[in-house]
Amino acid sequence: MLSDPMTLYKLMNLYMLKQVNFPLTNSQLTDFFLVHEYATYFTLQQALNELAESGLISVHSSHNTTRYEITREGEDTLDFFGKNIPPAIVDDMNRYLKENRFRMRDEAGVIADYYKSTSQDYVVHCELLEGKTVLLDLSLAVPDKEQAKTMCDHWRERNPEIYSFIIKSLMGD
Numbered sequence: 001m002l003s004d005p006m007t008l009y010k011l012m013n014l015y016m017l018k019q020v021n022f023p024l025t026n027s028q029l030t031d032f033f034l035v036h037e038y039a040t041y042f043t044l045q046q047a048l049n050e051l052a053e054s055g056l057i058s059v060h061s062s063h064n065t066t067r068y069e070i071t072r073e074g075e076d077t078l079d080f081f082g083k084n085i086p087p088a089i090v091d092d093m094n095r096y097l098k099e100n101r102f103r104m105r106d107e108a109g110v111i112a113d114y115y116k117s118t119s120q121d122y123v124v125h126c127e128l129l130e131g132k133t134v135l136l137d138l139s140l141a142v143p144d145k146e147q148a149k150t151m152c153d154h155w156r157e158r159n160p161e162i163y164s165f166i167i168k169s170l171m172g173d
Helices: 005-019 026-035 041-053 072-084 087-108 145-171
Strands: 057-061 066-070 110-116 122-130 133-142
Touching: 005 026, 005 041, 005 057, 005 066, 005 072, 005 087, 026 041, 026 066, 026 087, 041 057, 066 072, 087 110, 110 145, 122 145, 133 145
Parallel strands: none
Antiparallel strands: 057 066, 110 122, 122 133
């Protein structure tokens, strides 16, 4: 049994990240920890930062989302120390992942970000993933930051119809 709560929180994060075949967002991990009252928001962020600094997870950030994936070193660490997670907590994590897997996969698979290009316009980059497979990777130049933000927000809501339109258009009617 673990005497240091921070070590337990780190192992719990590694466990959750290993159980899925897609990155988990900061809000998804936070939701689990706060709903089950395992840790405060700030304690969870500290655990995630320490995992990233030690190379046990990789972090991918955009302007509105941070996604985490377990690294090979993280998997090795979990294989060695994972048995120290109490069975009741493993059950809570498994139940949460089972109940929320499809929603979490869909959320993690829709990525939208923007950046300022060298020509002083903005490039909106949108991705649609299924697991780790890229279904659609789209970059569009727009003249200002507000348009870029709006397009990122709309991508989250409208990606299914946009993807369908592109596929139908390219396949011919």
